[in-house]
Amino acid sequence: MTSLDTPVYHHYLRQFATENHDILVVDVGGGDGRNALPWLRWGFMRVVMVDSTAAALYRFRARVFAENPEWLQRLVLIECDARMLPLAHDVADRVLAIESLYYLNEDYEKGLAQCHRVMRPRARLFLSDRSYEGALLARLLYHGGVGAMLETARSQEMWDGEDRTRVRTRFFLRQELHELVAAQGFQIVETGGISALSLLLSFLSKSGRLGLQSDAYLPAVHQLLIDLGNTGCCSRCHVVIAAK
Numbered sequence: 001m002t003s004l005d006t007p008v009y010h011h012y013l014r015q016f017a018t019e020n021h022d023i024l025v026v027d028v029g030g031g032d033g034r035n036a037l038p039w040l041r042w043g044f045m046r047v048v049m050v051d052s053t054a055a056a057l058y059r060f061r062a063r064v065f066a067e068n069p070e071w072l073q074r075l076v077l078i079e080c081d082a083r084m085l086p087l088a089h090d091v092a093d094r095v096l097a098i099e100s101l102y103y104l105n106e107d108y109e110k111g112l113a114q115c116h117r118v119m120r121p122r123a124r125l126f127l128s129d130r131s132y133e134g135a136l137l138a139r140l141l142y143h144g145g146v147g148a149m150l151e152t153a154r155s156q157e158m159w160d161g162e163d164r165t166r167v168r169t170r171f172f173l174r175q176e177l178h179e180l181v182a183a184q185g186f187q188i189v190e191t192g193g194i195s196a197l198s199l200l201l202s203f204l205s206k207s208g209r210l211g212l213q214s215d216a217y218l219p220a221v222h223q224l225l226i227d228l229g230n231t232g233c234c235s236r237c238h239v240v241i242a243a244k
Contacts, residue, residue, distance in 0.1 A: 002201075003202070007226065008226050009194075011226045016094065016241060024046045024093050025048065025095075027039075027048070028085070028101070028111070029099075029103070032059065035098050036049045040064065040071040047075050048077075050078045051077075051078075052082070057079055061077055082104060083107050083111055087118045090118070090121065091120065092120065093123050095115050095119055095126070097115055098126065099237060101127070102129045102171065105170050112184050115127075121244055122243060123243070125241070125243075127242065128237045129170075129177060129238055130169065130170070130237050131173070131235050131236060132173050133236070135152055136152055136153060142203065143160060178191075185244070186244060187244075188240055189242060189243050191238070193236075193239050194237040195228035195235060196236040197234075
């Protein structure tokens with residue numbers, strides 16, 4: 001996930017949120033908390049973030065404390081495996097799984113089933129996972145060049161990182177992901193994407209090819225990426241909003 005994607009996700013989540021601030025929001029695999037934090041800022045009273053890495057949870061807690069210590073009264077942080085969420089059945093009203101479940105690889109469906117299990121009837125899931133073209137572009141730009149891209153196309157395996165830090169992840173064709181979601185009992189109510197342009201812009205920025213004045217265009221770039229989430233045809237991640 002690039003920093004350019006954060007405003008896009010927050011735009012999606014603002015529309016995904018409800019007027020009732022007493023609902024239970026669960027962020028599965030929340031990482032650095034960037035997509036849990038808006039719910040606290042918006043005044044939601046019950047936010048749960050789960051992640052398999054304790055260090056990430058501690059860092060997020062420190063960030064929340066620094067911004068507003070009172071928000072910790074509305075936040076629960078849980079270290080756990082997404083394949084076995086320590087939550088009761090039918091408790092969550094909004095569940096987020098943003099670029100997290102694809103790390104489960106062959107157990108992806110188990111993570112998706114857990115999201116379904118903890119959701120109340122008529123609750124909503126916000127799901128985002130890597131597309132096939134997004135995987136190819138990431139390997140081309142960041143993880144090995146043309147040869148690595150072609151390896152992913154041949155093997156249908158995605159590797160993030162290099163050498164000892166490599167981590168295998170999963171990617172999906174759009175129809176494939178939709179079928180997996182439906183197979184768990186969800187009803188898809190909305191679809192979208194995260195534009196592949198953010199990945200390219202991030203790569204060009206880190207390699208110093210956008211120029212010193214490029215930051216002045218950030219607000220316009222953010223708006224373009226938000227628009228492309230609904231109208232673009234080349235997504236690095238699929239977005240699915242589904243009801244139980």
